[in-house]
Amino acid sequence: MSYRSLLRVAGVGFFPLGFLARLPYATSALSTLILLQASTRSYAFAGLASAAQSIAIAVGGPTVGVLADRYGHRPVGTAAALANFGAWAILLATCHGTRESMFAAATLVGLTQPQVGPLVRVHWSRLVRSHDEHHLLSAALSYEASADEMSFVAGPALVGLLASVSPLAPAVTTMFLIAGSTIPFALLYTHRPTPWPLSGVRLKSQLPRRPLAVMFLAMVAMGAIFGAVQTAVTVYADTIDKPGASGLLYAEFGIGSALAGAACAWIPQRFSLRARYVSFAAGLFVGIGVLFVGAQLVSVPLAIAPASLTIAPYMISLYTLTERLAPVERAAVAMTILCAGGPLGTAAGQAVSGGLAEAHGLEGALVVALVVAAGALLLALSAFLADRNRSIWIIDPVPTENQVPGVPAEDVQNAL
Secondary structure, eight states: OHHHHHHHHHOTTHHHHHHHHHHHHHHHHHHHHHHHHHHHSOHHHHHHHHHHHHHHHHHHHHHHHHHHHHHOHHHHHHHHHHHHHHHHHHHHHHTTSOHHHHHHHHHHHHHTOOOHHHHHHHHHHHHHHHTTOGGGHHHHHHHHHHHHHHHHHHHHHHHHHHHTTOTTHHHHHHHHHIIIIIHHHHHHSOOOOOOOSOTTSOOOOSOOHHHHHHHHHHHHHHHHHHHHHHHHHHHHHHHTTOTTHHHHHHHHHHHHHHHHHHHGGGSOTTSOHHHHHHHHHHHHHHHHHHHHHHHHHSOHHHHHHHHHTTHHHHHHHHHHHHHHHSOGGGHHHHHHHHHHHHHHHHHHHHHHHHHHHHHHTHHHHHHHHHHHHHHHHHHHHHHHHHHTTOOSSOOOSSOOTTOOTTSOHHHHHHHO
């Protein structure tokens, strides 16, 4: 059983500490929003600062990836967590100061955000290879997708509970999580890049721009769908006069995605990455279509369940493709570039869907998700058609003994 094998390869302690280490990412945006709104009594300013923080995460993430590839995950991951802890301390110190200082501190929190999700996926890639367990990578990435989804269920719920005590409590708890889990995780479960065993192979240091751009845009689309669905469930909750229902509905969305992500570990390996990407993009479009139609004809709580099952499989295909297309020595920066698309897309999705929701209500918010899902499918189909006669950047899930991710097969053969 794949997940049992993951325990053997990574160790039991990896999983609880790894889950807690990623919670600060899931709590940051809402914690900042609550803190700044309480300090300024302005939702507009708090929302603007939170949006700036999301953009800063997208900018800072690839920088962390570049440094991690150059200097190793352990020192860079630890330094980022320490810097983020300090940024939160600055934000708390300025929460009764000027709006300019609060805005700058919120942006600094985003710039220093520890990249636990992207870096741990690179760690899994190296870990399964070092144990000669290539077949476990699919299960590892499936677990990571499920853990991410559950963190975005647990994180906002935790913030909501703490905010009822004090608007400072979520930010302080985020700092405790960074100190008690993110920093220890970076110290215990990361390592310096292992030299590639095939010394005769000359690895390419340049990232494959076109395929990485496709993956980035695909993740932007996924983020925009998240943003539009967040807006939609908020509109629905206001419509039924139960504001608290929005959190429950988005939790349903996350739980369904987490379950689907966990199930991806059992996908047959003969189902190639190229086929998965296109198939799951089609599934995403169908799922969002069901949500759009079902929300009008049935109800949002019922329609959101089948839609949620299409999220994680699509995201896992993006993570796996990016892991395969990147040269080994540039894996961290490739993964952080991919993940930078998420917050950018979410911010854009929230902005566009919010404007349409003002004029057209729930339907206006959901049409954004549907249009973006259609765009994600067209992007996948165009990539498939452009590369169907080549296998330069979409590589099958399990490398053969003469196959090195990110290296042309003929170079490997010559080295052997």
